[in-house]
Amino acid sequence: MTSPPQRTAASPTPVVGLTLGCDYNPEQWSPTIWEQDVRLMRQAGVDLVAINIFGWSHLEPRPDEFDFDSLDRVVNLLHRHGIRINLGTGTASPPPWLTTRHPEILPMAADGTRRYPGGRQAWCPSSPIFRRRALALVDEVARQYGAHPAVALWHVSNELGCHNAHCYCDESAEAFRRWLQKRYGTIETLNDRWGTTVWSQRYGDWSEVQPPRLALSAGNPSQTLDFHRFSSDELLDYYRDEVAVLRRHSTKPITTNFMVTAHIRNLDYWRWAPEVDLVANDHYLDHRLGEPTAELAFAADLTRGLATGRPWMLMESSTSAVSWQPHNLAKAPGELLRNSLTHVARGADAVCFFQWRASAQGPEKFHSAMLPHAGTDTATWREVLRLSAALNRLDEVAGSTVEAEVGLLFSWQSWWATEGESRPSQSITYLDQVHRAYRALRELGVTTDVVAPTARLDRYRLVVVPCLHLVTDDEAAAIEAYVAAGGHVLVTFFSGIVDHDDRIRLDGYPGAFRDLLGVTVEEFVPLLPEVEVSLDTGARARLWAERLRVTTADPVARYVEGPVTGVPAVTRNSFGAGTAWYLATELRADALRDVVREAIRMAGVRPLGPEGDGSVEVVRRRADRRSYLFVINHGTADIQYTAAGIDLVTGDVVRGLVRVPAGDVRVIREESA
DSSP states (O other): OOOOOOOOSOOSSSSSSSEEEEEOOGGGSOHHHHHHHHHHHHHHTOOEEEEOTTOHHHHOSBTTBOOOHHHHHHHHHHHHTTOEEEEEOSOSSOOHHHHHHOGGGSOBOTTSOBOOSSSSOOSOTTOHHHHHHHHHHHHHHHHHHTTOTTEEEEEOSSSTTTTTSOOOSHHHHHHHHHHHHHHHSSHHHHHHHHTTTGGGOOOSSGGGOOOOOOOSSOOOHHHHHHHHHHHHHHHHHHHHHHHHHHHHHOOSOEEOEEOOSTTOOOSOHHHHGGGOSSOEEEOOOOTTSSOHHHHHHHHHHHHHHHTTTSOEEEEEOOSSOOSSSSSOOOOOTTHHHHHHHHHHHTTEEEEEESOSBOOSSSTTTTSOOSBOTTOSSSHHHHHHHHHHHHHHHTGGGTTOEEOOSEEEEOOHHHHHHHTOSSOSOTTOOHHHHHHHHHHHHHHTTOOEEEEOTTSOOTTOSEEEEOSOOBOOHHHHHHHHHHHHTTOEEEEESSOSOBOTTSOBOOSSBTGGGHHHHTEEEEEEOOOOTTOEEEBTTSOEEESOOEEEEESSOEEEEEBSSSTTTTSEEEEEEEETTEEEEEEOSEEOHHHHHHHHHHHHHHHTOOOSSOSSSSOEEEEEEEETTEEEEEEEEOSSSOEEEEEEEEETTTOOEEEEEEEEOTTOEEEEEESOO
16 A cells, blocks of 8 residues: 655645634633633644634724734734634624714615614625725734734635625615616616616616615516626625735735525625635535535535635534524534535535634524533534544645536526516526536536536536526527537526526527527426426426427427426437537426436446435545545445545545445545546
8 A cells, every 4th residue: 555645736725734723702702711712722623713803893992093902912822822813804894883973884775774783794885984994994904913924814804795795775876876887888778788668767867777776566687687796796896905905914815705505695706706815615504405415515516616626715614503594403423524524525625613612692602613612521522523633634635626527507697687576487496496406416426516607618528507597698609619519418497598688588498598409499387386297208397397399309208298298398409519408397306317317328427426315425536646535424324335545534444345334434545546
């Protein structure tokens, strides 16, 4: 057996090897606790600590009066113990003195009512007063710590856009108009692109244009779509302003924590990702979903897509329960290790938690932490130590990248457009359709890159395009060229329908993909949620049907009942040297898996994991002449997997069948790459 290889690829994370980190809020505790905390951090193997995330009211208790004494003590204490710092700029929430003196910075909801302070992110992204005061604080923090040797990473604000992404105040309206003028040039162009001839909405002057505030009826979908784009760009502009201040005083890498997770859709992270030095994501298991671990895997793969395949950072996760879901479920034994290593398997080189010590007060006092209320004689603390030991044994994995033969296209802008007020069926939601396609691939053992519609596609054997309602001409042309050159694509219903301005592509659905798929659809035929229909393959379908005719495609399955009996529901088309599949309905999970299985077979995709319910995940990371096989068993029964090499988790030499106990993980440095 060969000896452990030398690292040849550098991880972008600020600590060599795999990083274990946490958020720390020392301002919530007396200084007598700090020394104890740092000693326990060393015992737990913590490498990186995020501080000063919500520090504004402590650093600037009164306007222009700055006090760094406490933060200095914490920074130097961590430094003395060899712990690197992820230093927040402290701007996530304004102090009470600022909102009291300037209530105009408070955000306004779509109904025209102001939102009061008392929570967090109580600020309008377009407020010049807030921005001026925030950047003044950033300047002071950067001057104080820009060259400090303990600072490994700058953390701009916190979860930007989580609560205040959309503000409808007059300041935001002015900023929206400026954004539109830059985008369209003339009011005539805006009228054309928004289709304002409908319902007598034609504008004569820029001053007449407003944000899409709450109206008596449905609003203009193009206006709403542009407001989403503006709001994402406005916060990105704010992020850039903080970065510019930091760059004046520091050469350390800069990032902010994204929220690539279910139900958060406020920012177009494809535009944000190039602006950060390190892609970082916050992710928590969401038990409001049917399969939270499937969503975890999807979010990790999408975060890797944002990082263009390079390693990334899990900035926040939870050791056990969160505090903000209807039912905050504790993690079972071994779940912390499985969840964390699922992120690592899918590209994370850092695993960090909110937070270090569980809060005794405030709205997050029931949120889990590395050090729980009950202290170190707890199952949670022992799980933390187990994870820390595993990460140490996996240090050599850092810097390697994930192998994938399938790409799945994902678009925040299509998400916004798909879920407008007036659409054929309110039961069709974008993320659900994306998750269904991803879940089928995962249950077939296929590792998937989740990438932008603008991504390079020729590296994939199969590209999956779920519910890509909004697609630009260039994106559609790139997908078509990929298939013509020999690629394989699977497109699901409600894709290709509108262009970049949310304008219907005429002459029949699916619009941009009509020629590629070899079908023409004259009308959507949504089904009521309680209705299911049968296909001639024995499959069952629901929610959606179409009056579809094939032009060059071959029918794969037809309806045998319902409003479009005899019409194709699944088709396959030869296009150039490639193949294009179309799913014109929502197939039940088993039937969807059958179609995807055939698509990956024809594309020559080689599943790495076993076919099943997704409870066993197998992912490979590779760097230079070495590779690492992650086998994660979320199930309740032991499994066996064929591999050869060294199990970095146990230290065992393995050849042939590797036993992975229920709820456990194996990471094999493979004998032959």
